[in-house]
Amino acid sequence: MNKIYRYIIAAVLVLFLGYKSIYFKKLSEVKQLDKSGFDYDAYADTLYNKGILSEDMGVGLDELMFMIQTKPDSAFSIYGNRLGIGNSAYFMVKGNGRISAVQDGSLKILTEKGESVTLDSKYIFGNDLRDASRLVKLTDFKTNAEFNKVSEALNTLVREKVIAPTVQRLREGDKISFMGALKLNRKHLSDIEFMIIPAQITLQ
Amino acid sequence: MMCMKKIASLLCLIVSFCFSCQNKTGTEKPKVAVVISTLNNPWFVVLAESAVKDAEALGYEAKIFDSQNNPATESDNFENLISSGFDAILFNPTDADGSVVNILKAKEAGIPVFCMDREVNADDAATSQILSDNYAGCVSIGISFVRALKEKGNYVEIIGLVGDNNTWARSGGFHSVVDKFPGLKMVAQQSGDFDRNKAMEVLETLMQAHPDIDAVFCGNDAMAMGAYQALQAAGKADKVKVFGFDGASDVIEKIREKKIVATGMQYPKVMAKTAAQYAHEYFGGRRIFPQRVPVEVELVNAANVKDYE
Numbered sequence: 352m353n354k355i356y357r358y359i360i361a362a363v364l365v366l367f368l369g370y371k372s373i374y375f376k377k378l379s380e381v382k383q384l385d386k387s388g389f390d391y392d393a394y395a396d397t398l399y400n401k402g403i404l405s406e407d408m409g410v411g412l413d414e415l416m417f418m419i420q421t422k423p424d425s426a427f428s429i430y431g432n433r434l435g436i437g438n439s440a441y442f443m444v445k446g447n448g449r450i451s452a453v454q455d456g457s458l459k460i461l462t463e464k465g466e467s468v469t470l471d472s473k474y475i476f477g478n479d480l481r482d483a484s485r486l487v488k489l490t491d492f493k494t495n496a497e498f499n500k501v502s503e504a505l506n507t508l509v510r511e512k513v514i515a516p517t518v519q520r521l522r523e524g525d526k527i528s529f530m531g532a533l534k535l536n537r538k539h540l541s542d543i544e545f546m547i548i549p550a551q552i553t554l555q
Numbered sequence: 556m557m558c559m560k561k562i563a564s565l566l567c568l569i570v571s572f573c574f575s576c577q578n579k580t581g582t583e584k585p586k587v588a589v590v591i592s593t594l595n596n597p598w599f600v601v602l603a604e605s606a607v608k609d610a611e612a613l614g615y616e617a618k619i620f621d622s623q624n625n626p627a628t629e630s631d632n633f634e635n636l637i638s639s640g641f642d643a644i645l646f647n648p649t650d651a652d653g654s655v656v657n658i659l660k661a662k663e664a665g666i667p668v669f670c671m672d673r674e675v676n677a678d679d680a681a682t683s684q685i686l687s688d689n690y691a692g693c694v695s696i697g698i699s700f701v702r703a704l705k706e707k708g709n710y711v712e713i714i715g716l717v718g719d720n721n722t723w724a725r726s727g728g729f730h731s732v733v734d735k736f737p738g739l740k741m742v743a744q745q746s747g748d749f750d751r752n753k754a755m756e757v758l759e760t761l762m763q764a765h766p767d768i769d770a771v772f773c774g775n776d777a778m779a780m781g782a783y784q785a786l787q788a789a790g791k792a793d794k795v796k797v798f799g800f801d802g803a804s805d806v807i808e809k810i811r812e813k814k815i816v817a818t819g820m821q822y823p824k825v826m827a828k829t830a831a832q833y834a835h836e837y838f839g840g841r842r843i844f845p846q847r848v849p850v851e852v853e854l855v856n857a858a859n860v861k862d863y864e
Contacts, residue, residue, distance in 0.1 A: 437851025476732045477694035493678045499690045503731055
């Protein structure tokens with residue numbers, strides 16, 4: 352009889368410990384918790400409107416190109432931003448020009464100094480805008496995944512709410528001013544492709 | 556009197572044992588352990604051998620420990636190297652979460668750990684983490700993918716190890732672009748464990764259910780080679796576009812032959828050299844290191860493959 356009691360007590364104990372050692376949560380609740388932890392959209396909105404659009408943001412494209420040709424190391428250290436190790440750096444540039452062509456969502460621009468540049472308004476992805484702004488530090492976020500979510504939120508804002516509606520209104524021959532991210536590789540400075548990820552395009 | 560002598564000899568023994576466990580004497584070289592997730596993949600062999608070479612060039616003894624993609628083996632490796640008196644660890648983790656406990660064990664033993672290539676889910680465990688910028692690299696591949704497919708088609712994604720952060724950083728970067736183009740439909744996503752043979756088998760099976768795919772995106776070049784092999788065997792190598800990640804020499808060759816479309820060039824030698832240099836600086840007294848150091852990944856395709864001989 353004693354044995355039966357012992358087994359019952361042991362079974363109750365095992366069930367109690369088992370019950371206390373695990374718990375279940377709805378996946379939707381966990382996902383919601385992750386989303387609510389940090390508001391990347393609000394962060395990107397502030398970063399864009401109060402940081403990237405501030406008056407002192409960006410170097411003139413002509414000034415940068417002159418410096419790249421004459422003092423490339425200074426150009427990279429003063430205006431460029433490279434997180435970690437690599438040959439490339441991102442620059443926030445601004446300029447004026449006339450639209451010479453609209454091709455597959457991209458704008459071909461002829462600048463006032465006769466330079467031909469492309470505003471890649473279709474492929475606004477990656478870390479170009481975030482890093483060119485020099486406003487977000489790697490150490491501001493705990494993991495690279497979180498750090499990259501800033502880029503995704505910023506790109507979505509710029510691509511869908513800023514650039515897409517603007518580009519729809521633009522036509523060949525329009526005079527515009529622009530600001531955006533330019534990626535330059537130290538190893539290939541002789542054949543620079545002026546492909547700029549736009550942050551803002553304004554019809555003049 | 557005899558008792559006092561016994562106590563004195565015991566004390567001497569304890570003191571001499573303690574001194575033997577202390578740091579190296581002036582003539583002894585510090586020992587650096589290179590703990591690698593797996594040596595079954597040539598990419599990690601390059602990472603391991605470069606780390607050993609760089610540590611030796613800086614004047615240290617170095618030894619490779621292979622974790623065989625198994626967190627339990629990795630844990631044993633850490634136990635062994637801690638008890639064997641290694642002074643620093645250049646570490647390529649097997650698991651973003653599971654490896655943290657091993658790093659903390661080493662940290663508790665006063666051994667600095669410098670992660671190479673794979674990130675762990677903790678920013679206060681490793682002394683520093685030197686990591687490929689997988690996300691940005693795969694954003695570039697994603698753009699190349701959209702352009703190559705002209706924004707339309709069915710594709711398969713073969714991801715790497717599910718527990719590895721690189722797997723999701725690569726997949727995340729790729730999807731951050733490709734998912735914005737509704738004409739591109741992912742018909743299957745399956746793990747190939749970063750392994751060539753497994754990726755080949757996975758794609759062979761997937762092609763039975765989805766014979767009409769237009770492209771395959773693989774989370775590393777070993778799997779891209781496996782996928783290409785499967786497509787070749789099925790007579791579809793000319794029709795289906797393959798994309799990889801790593802910058803392995805055989806894939807670079809295939810890009811040159813226009814058989815694989817693009818890959819992301821990683822720099823294992825740069826990561827190994829930086830990790831060895833950081834260990835060297837740690838021995839010299841430096842204690843503040845950046846927690847994460849991203850290393851650029853460059854897109855390699857038919858247009859620029861000549862720059863990657």
